[in-house]
Amino acid sequence: MTNIKYELVPNEEREPSEKKPSNWIVKILFISLVLLTLAIYTLSCADNPLKNSAAPFSPWRPMRLSVGSGWTNNPGNFSSLLDVLYKIRSLGEVKQTETAEASHSKVTDTESSTEDQTERSTIAHTDRVLEISTSLPVTGYSKTETLYALESNGKKYFVNSPQCQMGHPNPFASNIQHIYKKHSYIVCDKSPDMITVIFNETDSTYRLHKIENSTCCFKQILRAGSSTNADHQYKLRPCVEFQQDLLVPTEVTAMITYCRRHPFDKVSQKDAFSFVHPRKDQINNRTSLHKRRPSVLLWGIDSISRMTLELTMPRMYEYLNSQHWFELQGYNKMGDNTFPNLMAILTGFNKTYANARCHPDKVRGLDECPFIWKDFKDKGYTTAFAEDWSKYSTFDYSSKGFYNPPTDVYGRPLVLAVEEELRMTQRGQMPYCLGRKPASEYIYDLGVQFTMVNRNSTFFGMFWTNTFSHNDFSMPSAMDERLVKYMRTLDKNGIMDNTIIIFFSDHGARFGPLRKLNSGFVEERLPFIYIRVPRWIREKYPKLLRNLQVNRNRLASPYDIHATLRHILELDTPKDKLPRPEGCSTCHSVFEEVDWSRNCSQAGIEEHWCTCDSLSEVSTTDSSAKSMSTQLVESINKYVASKKGAERCRRLKLSRIFSVQRRGNSNRYLIQLSVQPGDALFEATVEWDASARRIPDQMPSISRLNTYAGMSGCSSVKETRKYCIC
Structure with a gap:
């Protein structure tokens, strides 16, 4: 049996070294x-x-x-x-x-x-x-x-064509440096481990090894909710005392351990562990090179733009740009927050259709949703999904979540338990430490386990974190070196030999000091995305490699990533026969060349979220600017008043117009304003009919530029939260 400590992140000296080419x-x-x-x-x-x-x-x-x-x-x-x-x-x-x-x-x-x-x-x-x-x-x-x-x-662009001039702000500009604060990695608990987990690579089994003379027991974590709480509750089984090198039963996928030193009267150390076991019906899809299929790993971090990644995670940025990763610099979000952008990737749906088709507000609604991992499951792949910060997770925030586990490996019961049972240390109003390690590392360790156990078959895994990035754009700096080591661990374990990895975010900073700068418009709309392709695919499909490189500075959207995931399942299918996303019939795989002259409409990106337009200033004292702003606030009031469950939200009044900018040569304007009560700061794109001096009656897409946590609890309607002041 090969002894491998559960903590699979290698030390610096164990990182693989670069070797010189032979040819x-x-x-x-x-x-x-x-x-x-x-x-x-x-x-x-x-x-x-x-x-x-x-x-x-x-x-x-x-x-x-x-x-x-x-x-x-x-x-x-x-x-x-x-x-x-x-x-x-x-x-x-x-x-x-x-x-x-x-x-x-x-x-x-x-x-x-x-x-x-x-x-x-x-x-x-x-x-x-x-x-x-x-x-x-x-x-x-x-x-x-x-x-x-x-x-x-003298101006730089991510994309520069007649249909899209996407500016490239300087991530190291002085006004950004003024508000940026570099953070160091936090060691949540410096005391020596009382328990380590020994993983046997041969049969993918685990043993609990006690480091010192102590008495230890474990409580198994189980998913325990039902009906509306199916995805929101867990339970712990009674504590089972164990002897040295206990073989972890295959039915145990997560546990909390309790260890006591002499005189054994109180708990000396608590820990939480996850365990990924092989599927009993696991299929080996890698036996034949002719029929070989790649695995897929989505490794995501919430709220990090392409510019913020370069600023706050320089080691990760350097690693990505020195290895086999392909960046899409023109990757533009298609919706406001996490839900619509991830739904576009995982289902190909826009937000309206996703709500109508998948009913996240109803029990079993998301279970019936055609997530892409179901397509991989049908092809024999083992699937996984895990996300930290249970309160604000993508499919549970103001939603019912999943009635049944959506994937073979599901990390939510573990996250619910560690958030409740272990000591929490917050940074930036986020649960940074849970017990003896950062909250995000429970997700990353689970991801490493999942890939190791399934490395000889095919898998689809998505591992998403929020707890070091969502509220503070500076905080990712604390995880910079750690992320590099996780990636090197995947490489060292041989995972990258057969896995297409997509390392990405959903959007940039949506609120806070960074968003209020002149570069904030681009910052919010351009999340980072990198794609890594295994060597055998690069050799078998050289045109794919060329297309990824060409697409580096062309406009792309989350719908294209959905089409890419479908393309991975059908690499030998002609491009004209590949399926297109429901929400964007003109979108397609980034393994195919993206049209250089593409515009946001063709990429499925609504104009308010489009970063392609040049902006020209309009005086905030202009009568048209005042009329547009007043009517915009009235549209917000009408929208909130029309929603049942938002009756306690107060009526808003225009407080100040910060800026009005014309988008290109169109009749559409980007407006930033604040309202009372609450000093809520909004940004919206409105269409202005100069002859009628009116904006359309329908509610436009709006960004909230400052936090609304704690202000909108009186509304039970998810869509009104960013407008509601209780």
């Missing part, structure tokens, strides 16, 4: 061709004013070339450059094919990272040059639209 000849040839191409281009453009505008070459940083007359003055040079670059790409594709055919031995992803980076940098360099200006007839390149650089006139 030096191919590597040198590639570098030589790239350098030769750049030399030819530099000499041919000696008098070109664009010669000094390119940023240093990097596979992870887009080339920044300003669009100017230089291209049209010398079209022959540009055409020649593209022709040479296309030859380099072709050589790269040949290399991929040869590598796939010649690879018969197991090589870990970590060991091959440098080799793949060389290949990937060539593709990135080529694609970025192609996305500059191609209105000229170029051999081998059929596109005729004009493309734009990601930096123009």
